[in-house]
Amino acid sequence: MKRRDSELVRQRRSQWLRRALFQVHLWAGLTLALYVLVISLSGSAVVFRHEMDLALCPQIILVRASGPRMSDARLAAAARRAVPRGFLPPNISVAIRGPRVPGAAVEVWYVSRRGRFERLFDPYTGQDLGDAVACEPALVSRLVEFHDNLLGGEAGRAVNGVGALMVVVMCLTGAVIWWPRRSRWWHRITLHRHVHWRRFIWDLHSVLGFWMFALILLWAVSGVYFAFPNAIASVEDFLVARGAGSQGIDALIDGLVTLHFGRAYGSWVKVLWVCLGLVPAALTVTGALMWWNRVLRRAMGNSGTILEDSRIVR
Numbered sequence: 001m002k003r004r005d006s007e008l009v010r011q012r013r014s015q016w017l018r019r020a021l022f023q024v025h026l027w028a029g030l031t032l033a034l035y036v037l038v039i040s041l042s043g044s045a046v047v048f049r050h051e052m053d054l055a056l057c058p059q060i061i062l063v064r065a066s067g068p069r070m071s072d073a074r075l076a077a078a079a080r081r082a083v084p085r086g087f088l089p090p091n092i093s094v095a096i097r098g099p100r101v102p103g104a105a106v107e108v109w110y111v112s113r114r115g116r117f118e119r120l121f122d123p124y125t126g127q128d129l130g131d132a133v134a135c136e137p138a139l140v141s142r143l144v145e146f147h148d149n150l151l152g153g154e155a156g157r158a159v160n161g162v163g164a165l166m167v168v169v170m171c172l173t174g175a176v177i178w179w180p181r182r183s184r185w186w187h188r189i190t191l192h193r194h195v196h197w198r199r200f201i202w203d204l205h206s207v208l209g210f211w212m213f214a215l216i217l218l219w220a221v222s223g224v225y226f227a228f229p230n231a232i233a234s235v236e237d238f239l240v241a242r243g244a245g246s247q248g249i250d251a252l253i254d255g256l257v258t259l260h261f262g263r264a265y266g267s268w269v270k271v272l273w274v275c276l277g278l279v280p281a282a283l284t285v286t287g288a289l290m291w292w293n294r295v296l297r298r299a300m301g302n303s304g305t306i307l308e309d310s311r312i313v314r
Contacts, residue, residue: 018177025173028166029287035163036284042147043219044277047262047270049140056137061105066124072096078126079108079119091250105129112254148226161227167220167280174209198293205286212279219280222260225253 029036070078076094097107097118106123109116120129142151150156180188189210191203225232232253240246258264262273 021173021176025170025177026291028170028173029284030291032163032166032170033284033288036167037281039147039160039163040277040279040281040284042143044274046140046144046147047274047277049144050263052140053136056140061120061129062103063105063122063124063129065103069102069123070126075106075108075121075123075126079110079121079128082119082121082126082128083110091254157227161224164220164223164227168217168224171213171217171220175213178206178209201286201289201293205283205290208279208283208286212276212283215276216280216283218256218259222256225256226260 075096079094092110092112095109095111097109104123105120108119108121110119117131119131121127122129145151148157148160150160152159178188188206191200191207195203236246236249236253239249262269
């Protein structure tokens, strides 16, 4: 008898916790609905930023060909030598960019987890020609600025970081709410045919949340890093001081940054990132429709909402 009472108490506590997390997830989603929509759409749009620059504002700096063109490896070595010793962080990478046409200066990117800067080099002599001449349409620049800083400078970036942190909360609370009983795993990760549209919206939200959980969490965590790099660096210093490997932490952060943009793995991954980047917007829309079914329809006196609270917490 005592064992049954104890089990009942645990079930009630679990249901209470899931109800509370459901409310956190619901109101965080409603609060961030517009933010997630615009960040999702703008993020997908800027994946092909470099290609848009080349297409909308092509610019080639010509140099005099004074011999055979240097290989990318030799040019990268010359680019490293051209920067004063101690200026580059140890984990920086040097990427040789276009244009790769005869007589054209080459753009070299210095990339690290703390940012990126570009220089122009003579591909025949390895001479540093100075900063890369910016050639980006105003529309693209404004779109990038909006995605990064919400057009608000440092204050906008801080707001962006808080929004990303709340998305992390939504991911974690959504995972707890979603977690099914053992016998319902496959049922919860697949879409079902021949169901009412309200049920289909529920299933779609659940399935997208499951399959995209890791990637959306990665985007959100890296968004927090972009907004608060000094805070993350302080945490890193704290962990290193207590024995954590700095190289491992640096590699983890570099991996998060690289995966956030999806530009380092070729055109097909960029196309995939554009498509997957729209999923948070789809989750926002399906979540809003579920809230409309559950709350607004009930408030208007229309029964038949998609699921009751008792169904959610099971």
